Structures are given as structure tokens and as C-alpha cells.
Amino acid sequence: MIVPTANIAHSGINLTNCESEPIHIPGYIQAHGFLVALTADDFIIRYVSENTNAFVNRSATDLLGKPLDALLSGTELPVADVAAILNVGKRENAWSRMNPHRFRLNGRDWNLIAHQHDNLIILEWESADTTPGNLEQQLVAEALTEVQSNRTLTELIQNTARRVKQIIGYDRVMVYRFSADWHGEVIAEEKEPHLEPYLGLHYPASDIPRQARELYKTNLVRIIADVGSTPSPIFSVAEQREAQPLDLTHSVLRAVSPIHIEYLKNMGVQASMSISLLYRGELWGLISCHHATPRFVDFPARQAAKFVSQLLSSALEFRKDEEDQAFLFQIQQNEQKINSQILKDWDVVVGLTQHPVTALDITSATGAVLVFDNTYYSMGSVPDESAVAGITNWLGTEPFDTVFQTDRLPELYPSAEAFRDVASGLLAIALSKDLNEYVLWFKPEQVRKVTWAGNPDKPVTVAENGQHQLHPRKSFEAWLQTVRNTSEPWKDAEISVAIKLREDILQVVARKANDVRQLNERLRTAYEELDAFSYTVSHDLRTPLSSIRCYAEIIMEEQGPAMDEDTRVMFQKILDSTERMRSLIRHILYYSRMGRTELNFKKLDMPKLLEVIRDEILVTENKKNRSLRIEFGHMPSIYGDPTMVNQVFTNLMSNSAKYTQRAKEAVVRIDGRETDEEVIYTVKDNGIGFDMKHAAKMFDLFKRLENAANFEGTGVGLAIVKRIINRHRGKIWFHSEPNRETQFSISFPKEPRTP
Missing domain, CATH: 3.30.450.40 (GAF domain)
Known part of the structure; x- marks a missing residue:
């Protein structure tokens, strides 16, 4: 057939x-x-x-x-x-x-x-x-x-x-x-x-x-x-x-x-x-x-x-x-320069953003943003920070692992229409989607007038049998259309060089992470050596110091009646110096071990804790025949390690008591208040104060201000306070006026946080 x-x-x-x-x-x-x-x-x-x-x-x-x-x-x-x-x-x-x-x-x-x-x-x-x-x-x-x-x-x-x-x-x-x-x-x-x-x-x-x-x-x-x-x-x-x-x-x-x-x-x-x-x-x-x-x-x-x-x-x-190779060669040269900068500075941010050649120079984009470590670093013309945050959050939902590119961003991400004049095109490399870290490049909108040969939409007709039929257009007269929300397309060379830059950045990040691991290992070794040193200080140094004090006391007791006044004064200075040395050793040991001590968070009864500290301070100060008043305001509870929090308030209140010795009516006031996120305490006194110009070294170890030279101290107390506050994920700040007042403020998170 x-x-x-x-x-x-x-x-x-x-x-x-x-x-x-x-x-x-x-x-x-x-x-x-x-x-x-x-x-x-x-x-x-x-x-x-x-x-x-x-x-x-x-x-x-x-x-x-x-x-x-x-x-x-x-x-x-x-x-x-x-x-x-x-x-x-x-x-x-x-x-x-x-x-x-x-x-x-x-x-x-x-x-x-x-x-x-x-x-x-x-x-x-x-x-x-x-x-x-x-x-x-x-x-x-x-x-x-x-x-x-x-x-x-x-x-x-x-x-x-x-x-x-x-x-x-x-x-x-x-x-x-x-x-x-x-x-x-x-x-x-x-x-x-x-x-x-x-x-x-x-x-x-x-x-x-x-x-x-x-x-x-x-x-x-x-x-x-x-x-x-x-x-x-x-x-x-x-x-x-x-x-x-x-x-x-x-x-x-x-x-x-x-x-x-x-x-x-x-x-x-x-x-x-x-x-x-x-x-x-x-x-x-x-x-x-x-x-x-x-x-x-x-x-x-x-x-x-x-x-x-x-x-x-x-x-x-x-x-x-030929044209593509010339462009590719130029941006590859720029990428190599950036890689050298990153390696030389050993810093991703500085290498990408703070040299004459930046991340912006590896594309024909008009703007770029590095989103790294929860910070935005802008180059050229870019959307504002909140808009960039929206883009990165959206990118986190898109199914890509390495590179993303579009020349029609507002079509994919409608919110981008608000800033299409600077960002209708987007090229992005993901450094870490989990950490929301990217390098973004932007191209502006190119508004184009496109003249079509007739209306580009094909007409549909319905035949006698009801079937829809498609026919080509009959008119080819010029039909003008304005095209918006599009940018110049991304070249293959731009995409490939961006991917290379991503690899270079991740390599440096990985090497730095490895360095951090090595530093942690060295730090662990240093802690072990510090433990050994602490033992030496506590045992080998404290023992001869105790002997010196003991021999001095024996001599004073046996030879006391026969001593002249100058000799007695010298022996008393020996005893006072050994006591200061014992106190300094004790503080050093506490400071060195405090960073490694595991915290035991509890909800603390602050009125009880503060009243015990006040009683101890007043007993000591009353022996000096001075007038000192310690007042309490509101005392909300805080979450913290009982021993360390006690140490914080003991140091701050003792300092206030010490530096108000010259005041006619010495007053130390402790007051607390709560916000939605934290509990804040202030310790305020009317003592000698200090010039805020010298405040930069307030928490340095063994550093003391000039006007405190005539007061006893080791220069360790506030360093201990600062370290404890850091361990609690809190903050400490202060304000002072010479010969008028000093106020220290400390804050603790309302809920305990892992240190």
C-alpha cells in the first residue's frame, strides 16, 4: 500500500x-x-x-x-x-x-x-x-x-x-x-x-x-x-x-x-x-x-x-x-593584583576594598559590595545598606552554591525595582551562604526604546470548531516599546574571573582559620605554661615571702624594746611591703585563672550579695575613724557566676570607698535598672575622680592613674572586672570629673549566654 x-x-x-x-x-x-x-x-x-x-x-x-x-x-x-x-x-x-x-x-x-x-x-x-x-x-x-x-x-x-x-x-x-x-x-x-x-x-x-x-x-x-x-x-x-x-x-x-x-x-x-x-x-x-x-x-x-x-x-x-581576550586579560590582571593584596595584607576586607585596585575592577559593574563578618563594604554606586541586606537574604533562598547572575534583577526580586537605577543587574559570589557573606556587583538600568516590526504578540483566533489557533501578525509597522528593569548583560569573562576571586578569598579564609587553630593550640600550650608559672608564683615565691615576714616579726618581738624608732619604722615597712606583695600575687593568680574558669550561671539575689560586701567594707573603713555612707537604690536580679559577680562589685565598691577618703562626707551609691535586653548597675562616688583624657588605660593591667599614686593598689582590680564582664557577655563604661565624682556602669544580659 x-x-x-x-x-x-x-x-x-x-x-x-x-x-x-x-x-x-x-x-x-x-x-x-x-x-x-x-x-x-x-x-x-x-x-x-x-x-x-x-x-x-x-x-x-x-x-x-x-x-x-x-x-x-x-x-x-x-x-x-x-x-x-x-x-x-x-x-x-x-x-x-x-x-x-x-x-x-x-x-x-x-x-x-x-x-x-x-x-x-x-x-x-x-x-x-x-x-x-x-x-x-x-x-x-x-x-x-x-x-x-x-x-x-x-x-x-x-x-x-x-x-x-x-x-x-x-x-x-x-x-x-x-x-x-x-x-x-x-x-x-x-x-x-x-x-x-x-x-x-x-x-x-x-x-x-x-x-x-x-x-x-x-x-x-x-x-x-x-x-x-x-x-x-x-x-x-x-x-x-x-x-x-x-x-x-x-x-x-x-x-x-x-x-x-x-x-x-x-x-x-x-x-x-x-x-x-x-x-x-x-x-x-x-x-x-x-x-x-x-x-x-x-x-x-x-x-x-x-x-x-x-x-x-x-x-x-x-x-x-580578540575583544573578549583583551577584556579578559585586563580583569584577570586586576584579579591577580587583588589576590596579591589579600595575601600581603592577610586581610580579605583590606585587600578587596582599600587599595587603588578593588573588587569593583574585575567587572564592568558600576558598584560592588563586600558583605563580610556582618559588615557592608561598598565600592562605587550601590543600593543602601538595608537594600543590600534584603538582596543577601533573598540570595540565601536561591538554589545556587557558587555564582549567581542576572541582568533582570527586578523581575526575579521585585523589591529591586526601587533601586533599579543602580542595580538592575546583579552578579554575586557566595563566600558563605550560612554566614550570609557575599561579594556583589551591580549594573545600572539601561532604559531602551525598542522598535519592533509590528506588535510582537501573536494574535489568537477561535475557529468554527472552537479550537484556538495561532497566527503570525499581519502588520509590521513600527511598534515602539520602552524596556526597563534590565542592565547590560554579564560577560562570560566577568563570571569566570568572579569565580576565580571567590576561590582566592576562600583559600585565604581557610588559611586564616587554620592559623587560628594553630594559635589556639599555642594558646593552650601557653595556658599550661601559665599554670606552671602560677604554681611557681604561689609556691616558690610565697614561701620565701612568708619567711621574710616571719623573721621580721620575730626580730621586732625579741628586739623591740631595744630598737630605736628609726629601726622600728624600717621593720614595719618590711612587713607592709610583704603584705602588698602577697596581695599582688593573689590578684595575679586570680586574673590568670579567671579566663579559663567555667562559669556557673545562677539568678543572683543582689540585695543579699551587696549587703554582705557593704558590711565587709564598712568594718574595714570604720577602723580608720572616717565617715562613709554606702547607699542602695533599686537592686534587680541578674544572671551570673556568683563568685565572679561578687568579685566585680567588691572591686568597684572597694575602689569607691578608697578614693573617697578625702571627702568630708563620703558617699557611695549603688543603683540598678532593667531594659528589655539587659540589667544595668551603676556604682557612683564623690571621690577624687579623674581626667577622662587618661581613660584609655583604665583597664590596662598594672596601670594606675597619676592622681591615684598616693592610694594603695596593684593596678589589677579593674582589669579583673573588665575580664569578668567580658566573660558574661556584658559591657562596662564610666564617666568622671576630677575632684567631684566617678561613676562606673556595668551591664549583664537578662538571660545567661554561653561565654
């Missing part, structure tokens, strides 16, 4: 057909030629176009299932000549180099274009032009010479359009460049004077669907000789798999989608030709050619036009690579 292999694409067209239509197996060819497909092993005819009868006087019914002889038996073309060509093509897989083969068939000159697909050899016959090809050869030679010269790319593109027009004789030849979203723009045009210009017009991506773009990468030249002709169906014998539609991916006669035919008719085009422009194997653009009347261009002329386009593709690749 003889069956047609036509695809359903030539019947109803619904909304899903445009992107999914299998255009490589339409089941039809164009009417200006005919097609025969043979099995490669025995040259038996398995597919044939219906119009074959018009060219060789044999119907499809007569030919299907027959050997090649049946096709040529009634012509002057020897079967052996064709068979020899097919055998060479099979043996050497040299189809593209061999095409076309010129034959005379039934009084006409024909070009035979052959190729093999799977186990089928597909023969396509087209009319051969009898005019000489000298002009084509001359134009190709000129194009080759021009590409080798130092012409600008713009000139090369425009001259390519002109030469292709001269070769094929079409009314209009356009060079059409694709953007990242696959919509196209006419960037060069050669046309007849009476035609309106299309230069600068944009065409939506839907004009050339995805599957068509894929075919353009494989089959570089396509021609539609007559939009108004009726395609010829392809027939096959219904035997097993042979009844499947013939794959016409590499065909030169393949019919096109009815939607595209309707599109061309709406434009007033009767013949069309397209030539692919590739960059690194991907579709960069098209040379799109239109003619107002049917026009066939034979295979050699099409190949000449293709060669000119391939020269342009080579120039595109060379010039673009």
Missing part, C-alpha cells in the same frame, strides 16, 4: 504547535524540485515526492519499491553514472564535498544534491542555472580579501549584506543578530531604493522558534523559492518502519511550516532565503533575504552566498575573541 508521510503540521495549528512542531519531518517538499530516497545497500526507492511525475514522467506509484533504474530508465542519464557517485559518497562519506552533481535530464539541466541519513540516501533534484558564475567568484574573492584586511566588524557585516544581495539578486538582504533572549535586531541592510528600511527593527523570539534555530545550526542555507506554490507530499510503502515520516533535517527542498508561509505572505514576501551566522558553533544571527516575487537561486549560487557568510562568521569569531 502507498501512503503519504505528511505530518499533521499541515492541518490544524494550535497554541502548542509553534514551539513543538516537528519541522524536520514535514512530509512535504517545495515544488521547484523533486526528491527520491533509496536504501543505501541496494538502491531501492523507499520514498518519493508526488511531483516526480512532472520531471521524469514516472509516478510515485510506479517508482516505490523499485530499483534506481526505474527512475532513470526513460531519461538520457545513465544509471551507472549516478550509481558511481552514490558508491563514492557511501565509501568516503564525502557528500558535502561532492555536491552538486550537474546532469541533463529530459532536456533540462539539473543539480543533484545527495546526502545520507541513517540507511537512506536522499537524492534531491533542482534546476541548474545556465548563466556563468564569474560574478559570484569575483564577489567571494573580494569578501575573502576584505576579511583579511583590518576592516571594522560593522563594515564587514554591511559589505557582506551587499555581496550576498549581488550574488542572489533579492530585493532585500538583512543581517539579523540574536540577543540573549533570542529576539533579533536588524543590524545591517541592503535593499532596493523603493523599499522601506527595516534597519534597527527588532523581531520577537517567537518569530524563529527554538526547533527552527536548532535546524539553522545544522542546515546553514534555506530557500523558499515561491511562497504561493503548493508543497509536494512525500509517499512511501507502508512496510514496517518505512512508513515513518522522512527526516529532512539536511534537505535542501524541505517544505516549511504553514505558519511561516503565512508570516511571509503577511510581509508581502514571495521568496525568502536565510543563511546562518555561527559563533563558536552556536547561532549568532542570520542573513535574511526577501524578494517580492517568486525567485529561485540555484545551489552553486547559494553555496557562494554561504561561503561569504562563513567568512563573516570567521571574522565574527576572530574579532569577538
